[in-house]
Amino acid sequence: MHCTGCPSCTLRAECGNSGRYVERVAKWGGSALSFLGSLLLATTKGAGSSPFVFLLLVVASGAWTVAGVVMRDRALVASSLLGVAFNLSATLIRL
Numbered sequence: 001m002h003c004t005g006c007p008s009c010t011l012r013a014e015c016g017n018s019g020r021y022v023e024r025v026a027k028w029g030g031s032a033l034s035f036l037g038s039l040l041l042a043t044t045k046g047a048g049s050s051p052f053v054f055l056l057l058v059v060a061s062g063a064w065t066v067a068g069v070v071m072r073d074r075a076l077v078a079s080s081l082l083g084v085a086f087n088l089s090a091t092l093i094r095l
Contacts, residue, residue, distance in 0.1 A: 023070040030063030051094040057087040 037057040040047040047053045061083035068076030 019070050023067050026063045026067035026070065030060045030067060033057070033060035033063065049094060051091045054087045054090040054094065058084055058091060061087060 033056055037053055037060060040053050040056075061080045065077055065080040065084065068074070068080055
């Protein structure tokens with residue numbers, strides 16, 4: 001349910017809070033995991049051959065997909081799902 005800010009609504013203050021919490025956790029979690037995966041790839045020679053780094057990036061892209069769904073941002077959902085597909089492919093190649 002999306003809050004439209006109806007003046008007569010008694011739930012107006014709490015209406016969108018759960019969506020905002022999920023969005024915030026997904027954005028910060030996705031950012032942290034993306035940063036960690038990128039840092040590992042950039043600083044460690046063996047990280048590029050490990051499936052676990054790319055699995056970490058799959059989870060990060062999944063978190064951004066959730067954020068995009070909550071925000072109703074189709075471009076973010078599309079690019080995040082593409083990231084999931086690429087990183088899942090990289091994970092499977094390295095298994």
